[in-house]
Amino acid sequence: MPPLRSSGAGPEAEHPAYAGNYRLEKLLGAGGMGVVHLARSASGLRLAVKVVHGEFAQDPEFRGRFRQEVAAARRVSGAFTAPVVDADPDGERPWMATLYIPGPTLSSHVKRNGPLALNEVRKLGAGLAEALRDIHRAGVVHRDLKPSNVLLAPDGPKVIDFGISRPSDSEMRTETGKLIGTPPFMAPEQFQRPREVGPAADVFALGSVLVHAATGSGPFDSESPYLVAYQVVHDEADLAGVPEELAPLLRSCLAKDPADRPTPSQLMARLRVDLPTELHLEPLYEPPAALAPPATGSSPGPGSLYGPESLLEPDSTLDAPEPVSAAAVPEARAAAPDGPRIPAPRAPAEAVPTHVRARPPVPPPPAEADPAAGSPAPRRPRRWAVWAAVAAVVVGGGGFLGVRALLPTDAPATEAGATGPAEPFHPWRTALRERSPDHAAEMPFCAFAPRTAPAAKAAPALFCAQRDVRAARLEPAHGAVSWRLPAGPAADTDLPPTAPVFSGGLLYVLSADGERLDAFDPTAAGKGARRWTKDVSAYHGQVAVVGDAVLLTAADGTVTALDSRTHEQRWRRAFPGHALPHFRTYGAAGTTAYTATAQDDGRTLVTAIGLAEGTVRWEKALSGTLTPAGPGSGGALFLTAAARDSRTEAVVRYDPERGTVRRYRLSAPLDDALAVVRGGTVYLLAYGGTLTAVGARTWSVETSVSRGSQPVVAGDRLYFSSADGRLLAVDARRGAMLGQTEPRLAAGRGGLLETVPSPVVDPATHRIFASAPDGTVFGVAAEDPGRW
Structure with missing residues (x-):
């Protein structure tokens, strides 16, 4: 197995040649906990490989959190998530490989193109509600649903980044002057009672994500993350610019009391009722030809991994x-x-x-x-x-x-x-x-x-x-x-x-x-x-x-x-x-x-x-x-x-x-x-x-x-x-x-x-x-x- 070149925290460390047996072709993005690379498997399957920063790789507690993230991602792999292909949370530099999803994040799409149209927000909400239903059925609470963790794929939205890979149990912590976490998309109980956070917190985050998708800004905005935290706990959500048809539904998602929020199944039902039956929506994102899904006969893409009518060939x-x-x-x-x-x-x-x-x-x-x-x-x-x-x-x-x-x-x-x-x-x-x-x-x-x-x-x-x-x-x-x-x-x-x-x-x-x-x-x-x-x-x-x-x-x-x-x-x-x-x-x-x-x-x-x-x-x-x-x-x-x-x-x-x-x-x-x-x-x-x-x-x-x-x-x-x-x-x-x-x-x-x-x-x-x-x-x- 070719080793990673460096375990430090410098720029060279963020561009290793391999993760396991996967050659890393190019950098897709970077965050506070690690970097994500595009890679290919031996069969040609395109993968997104997350490699942990070297400084956190030396922290046993963080390794435990990353191991939990890998396990959570494996459990919820499905139609609305990126399936895990391989991982090594115990390696010199822990890494996880998921199926590559062609498409921008919701955050970058809104920043580049502006808010989504009403029908697109409805379609996005229905997809994310169904994703949360499956995630919660798997016994997992995401706890960090936000626009940058939603990919707009050709076949619907995908939820990524499970487990909140943070080096401490604190829901909010400063490091070099920046906040780790995303207060505008956190539920009140995540600030008040972090040990009691349950599935309803993800519904609150979903409401905030849909407000962002519909208006270009969240329901709680401020330059100070601590002021945002106060607003989330005490103030009413700002729904200015949200279409009237969606405002009551999003307001219920943003209820302060978790018991007052709808479940993902209830959201799916309400969005399905509200959506005109004759409406034919185009995909939220159409990938360029270079990133189009592989043709029939090539490596399977996201849509071909699950749910075939018959999994047996006629002859064995x-x-x-x-x-x-x-x-x-x-x-x-x-x-x-x-x-x-x-x-x-x-x-x-x-x-x-x-x-x-x-x-x-x-x-x-x-x-x-x-x-x-x-x-x-x-x-x-x-x-x-x-x-x-x-x-x-x-x-x-x-x-x-x-x-x-x-x-x-x-x-x-x-x-x-x-x-x-x-x-x-x-x-x-x-x-x-x-x-x-x-x-x-x-x-x-x-x-x-x-x-x-x-x-x-x-x-x-x-x-x-x-x-x-x-x-x-x-x-x-x-x-x-x-x-x-x-x-x-x-x-x-x-x-x-x-x-x-x-x-x-x-x-x-x-x-x-x-x-x-x-x-x-x-x-x-x-x-x-x-x-x-x-x-x-x-x-x-x-x-x-x-x-x-x-x-x-x-x-x-x-x-x-x-x-x-x-x-x-x-x-x-x-x-x-x-x-x-x-x-x-x-x-x-x-x-x-x-x-x-x-x-x-x-x-x-x-x-x-x-x-x-x-x-x-x-x-x-x-x-x-x-x-x-x-x-x-x-x-x-x-x-x-x-x-x-x-x-x-x-x-x-x-x-x-x-x-x-x-x-x-x-x-x-x-x-x-x-x-x-x-x-x-x-x-x-x-x-x-x-x-x-x-x-x-x-x-x-x-x-x-x-x-x-x-x-x-x-x-x-x-x-x-x-x-x-x-x-x-x-x-x-x-x-x-x-x-x-x-x-x-x-x-x-x-x-x-x-x-x-x-x-x-x-x-x-x-x-x-x-x-x-x-x-x-x-x-x-x-x-x-x-x-x-």
């Missing part, structure tokens, strides 16, 4: 069979059937629990057999790119491997049977904490321990973890908290919590700092008593509970396996070709674990081992950069293939028994797609909300989710959560949306969610449990999703 390619090093077949795990559920009503964050109407649970429709035949396979883990992003296998993307296992048989049984609830189920909603937290939105991570055999006496239970709740046991029938374990001092970290894991009859929980692994008694009577503990700081987060084993990976790549019931060492060995292997198994009783490592020759080495003895069952080097998605029908392993920009471009099916490889190519790549396997089908949920079935079933649907969780398949339904707290159901056979619950955002609090936890399913009682950004966990019944 079939690679020739190749020999396998060890003939063995990965097990296909059966996923238990399940159905939909009922939404819980709004309740205060402290509500524990709330009951609403109850209806007898209805069994899901009979499952149709997959055309590929064979047992259905369970869900796939997060892409490894997500693990790498949080710098620890165990501490990111859904935590520390959600492997299920039976609870101890000596636990008291609290429910009558395994085939259905003894009494009608009341949807519930529970807060893990006894009081509402002061910090930003977050979603608890949960796992479900079912009773999977008639002879088992252990009662089903739901276990969840939150930033300052290490583990809590919830009763799935009504949501009551049986016991709760505080997280302790180690919880004071920016890393997300990890979901508890069941194995060997114990509940495993990794500490927030990743340095201690504890096993607790999961029963109601045991009240979370600690049964075993181990210092795992030497393994730097490379800790995973996989099937019935605890795997500890040392820095030299050596893996030590402990029995999860007795904690005795089973085996210890290295696996050639895997410098730092991360093994993963699939299903409740998986005995085969898989790992994959990219090789220097452009191939990926995939290895399957038996957990009992650590021996290699089979090993294969497959072309491309691949990530295991999970075993499917017929003993085949499905993998996702990534393009150079890390987006998913294909699905690969490898049959180790026959040595055959089949590649299903996507007609358009999917951004940061999460995959789950069932039978002969892989279901891919992209970052922008496109849900695609690949393999035995073929369909694609837009889900309206800017950022979703790892999907879960139960029966013939697929479930996933969104960053705004919605729980969604999709017909896995034909891709039809079946229903969704209401959003459950954190009232009055914004914040960046590191990851969205997956819902969990009780297949015996047809109930689904999910979490929301308001910090609650809720349970709903699997009935008609259309009534959610």
Whole structure:
């Protein structure tokens, strides 16, 4: 990787030759925190690369903020934002590459050409309102929407610059006589109560931006930024020059009280009603020929990355069979059937629990057999790119491997049977904490321990973890908290919590700092008593509970396996070709674990081992950069293939028994797609909300989710959560949306969610449990999703 030439703050430092592998062609602009360059990817895709000033690159706090900005931009990539292509927030000079958007900023356009016409302002407002709706659904509050952060692209406005990359938490700070921040476009609460800034602050900024677009000046103007701050907090907005048709709407956006401002969805509706249906608006900006989008067949532009009707080409390619090093077949795990559920009503964050109407649970429709035949396979883990992003296998993307296992048989049984609830189920909603937290939105991570055999006496239970709740046991029938374990001092970290894991009859929980692994008694009577503990700081987060084993990976790549019931060492060995292997198994009783490592020759080495003895069952080097998605029908392993920009471009099916490889190519790549396997089908949920079935079933649907969780398949339904707290159901056979619950955002609090936890399913009682950004966990019944 060619290094940046300088890490200083002088002019030479602002013109490096490369950022990562991207050659920087010319300077596009500069700001207080960094400079933006035009660059091209290896495929010719034009990129805008933001490189941080050297002086801030040496500040750990600023690096953390920039890392947050990168994560926020990735989460909200969509039709009204610039998609993130690549980034390195930990480099010598942190940088981020987004798709280049041809077009001026709103600020420069108004300065050069004067205010926009009425219809152009309406069109701009509708586009920005829709952008804010998607941004807020992703769990992000922009907090710095202003004319210079709005690009006027040919296909509509784009919002850029997420995360407020400032070196301190102050909303207003002077440096060399200048103000960092933009007071004329900040909401009153950003000056008065910066810790309470929420989505409504972006609506206030939108009102100010539209006033600027319509008049050429903002609603609060002064030479002194401090006087502007006083005006924003105390004075009425100056709407002189704003068209009469827009004045009431903009005045409502600029209300001092956040509760009095409309939501982005309400703005979209009002602008849509006001806009004449016969009006045909021209694009706000028409790029010169030299910057026109590439022709068909060239690198995709902004409009071609999202929302195709069908993401599969008519024909997939079939690679020739190749020999396998060890003939063995990965097990296909059966996923238990399940159905939909009922939404819980709004309740205060402290509500524990709330009951609403109850209806007898209805069994899901009979499952149709997959055309590929064979047992259905369970869900796939997060892409490894997500693990790498949080710098620890165990501490990111859904935590520390959600492997299920039976609870101890000596636990008291609290429910009558395994085939259905003894009494009608009341949807519930529970807060893990006894009081509402002061910090930003977050979603608890949960796992479900079912009773999977008639002879088992252990009662089903739901276990969840939150930033300052290490583990809590919830009763799935009504949501009551049986016991709760505080997280302790180690919880004071920016890393997300990890979901508890069941194995060997114990509940495993990794500490927030990743340095201690504890096993607790999961029963109601045991009240979370600690049964075993181990210092795992030497393994730097490379800790995973996989099937019935605890795997500890040392820095030299050596893996030590402990029995999860007795904690005795089973085996210890290295696996050639895997410098730092991360093994993963699939299903409740998986005995085969898989790992994959990219090789220097452009191939990926995939290895399957038996957990009992650590021996290699089979090993294969497959072309491309691949990530295991999970075993499917017929003993085949499905993998996702990534393009150079890390987006998913294909699905690969490898049959180790026959040595055959089949590649299903996507007609358009999917951004940061999460995959789950069932039978002969892989279901891919992209970052922008496109849900695609690949393999035995073929369909694609837009889900309206800017950022979703790892999907879960139960029966013939697929479930996933969104960053705004919605729980969604999709017909896995034909891709039809079946229903969704209401959003459950954190009232009055914004914040960046590191990851969205997956819902969990009780297949015996047809109930689904999910979490929301308001910090609650809720349970709903699997009935008609259309009534959610």
